[in-house]
Amino acid sequence: MARFHRLAVARVAPAAEDAVAVTLALPDALRAAFAHVPGQHVTVRHGDIRRTYSIASPVGAEALTVGVRHVPGGAFSTHATRALAAGHALDVLPPAGRFTLRPRPGHFAAITGGSGITPVLSMAATLLATEPGARFTLLRSDRSAASAMFLDEVADLKDRHPGRFQALHALTREERHAGLPTGRLDEARLKELLPALLNVADVDGWYLCGPLGLTGAGRAALRALGVRRERVHTELFHVGDAPPVAAGAPAAAGDTGATLTATLEGRRASWPVVPGETLLSAVLRNRPDAPWACRGGVCGTCRARLTDGRVRMDRNYALEEPELAAGYVLACQARPLTDRVDLDFDA
Ligand code: FES
Incomplete structure (x- = not known):
């Protein structure tokens, strides 16, 4: 651990x-x-x-x-x-974290907003330095040039890898004389911009990182442009407050009591879930070494596999479809729907 x-x-x-x-x-x-x-x-x-x-x-x-x-x-x-x-x-x-790009030949592209440039900078710099057969295209969005993080480092990549690194910068609140017109990168704009910037079908992996509005617009635009879902990777920064539980969502068994059995670091034990609490809270009361970071359904640190029972997640911005299909849940967002639930943090 x-x-x-x-x-x-x-x-x-x-x-x-x-x-x-x-x-x-x-x-x-x-x-x-x-x-x-x-x-x-x-x-x-x-x-x-x-x-x-x-x-x-x-x-x-x-x-x-x-x-x-x-x-x-x-x-x-x-x-x-x-x-x-x-x-x-x-x-x-x-x-x-599983929002990763292991260097390999191909063309990779990123759409970032604000501090979402941070992991993408590591991806592009590593890829271009270690994989001569790779190219990278970056479309970044910031409020203003002064608020844009790592401007010098991105400029340095352009100088070092001309022909293999292309970057375009959109500012949402600052007028400029050259470059893209000011404004948000919404779905309609991305659908126009991306095919003009590169051959969309030629991109081996898309990396979207930033606030919910931008990553949501990016996913929708790429879907409309015919990009297969497994080529699109998303990491969310800055999520607002938790949305209210959807009307008609089933009541959680935890509201009346449930028993959680968890495996962590090879040790297995069972504890009651206090009405209203998440499975992570129930685990932490008994195992303070359980993994967590954001407690907001964003970082994925509390990921565990549900091996028995059913749960409801308040929100999920971290797990992708294949992980959900394999039974993974976010313990910080999961509430029991059955009297017994079994979680494996080691899976
Ligand atoms: S602790 Fe970050 S998603 Fe659960």
Whole structure:
């Protein structure tokens, strides 16, 4: 089971007007544990909160850099952007996440919004440096040029890999004299823009990363352009409040009581689920080492396989169709629908 490691902060540098790039030193003894696949994130623990941040640095870099954007009122992002400095230390879980691009020949494309550029930067930089037969096209969207993270790093990729890296930048709230007209990248605009930018059918993998509006528009546009679903990978940043439970949704058995049996790190035990709580809450009361980060159905850290019983998930922005079909659920969003449910966190 992954556990937290204390890493020294080597550098905190501005990544945009309201964001920083935090670089963590990796001692030799932890290099293997912190080796990442491009697109993955790490979880940072700060007091009793946890936050996941995508890795911006390419595979093979000496240190690990994550991008942190300031969120108004955000406990860790405020600390990171205002107070964190070289010489401090952070408790960090090794890289995780299934929004990944393993270098291979082909043409890959990304649509990013805001801090969604962070994991895509690691993907593009690693791919272009290690796979001569690969190309990458980036369509990024930001409020303004000043708020755009990692502008220099993206420009550097253009200089280093002319002909294999193409980037187009849309600004949603700032007028420009050249480039794309100002405005949101909604479905209609993407349906026009993407075929003009590249041969859509020629792309081997699409990577969408950003807020719900942009990733939803991207998925819809790609579907309309005939792209097969298994070629489209999504990672969501910034989800609003949980939607209300759909009218007519079945009542959860947890409202009257259910028994959860969970397997974690090879140990299996059963506990009651307190009415109204999620399965993750029931597990954490008894096994504080259970995996979690966002508790919002976004990061996928609490993924477990349902091996018996049925559950209802309040929301799911992390699991894709094949995982759902294989029986995976998000424990932080799952509520029991049957008297007994069985979860396997090791599966
Ligand atoms: S803890 Fe992030 S999806 Fe459950």
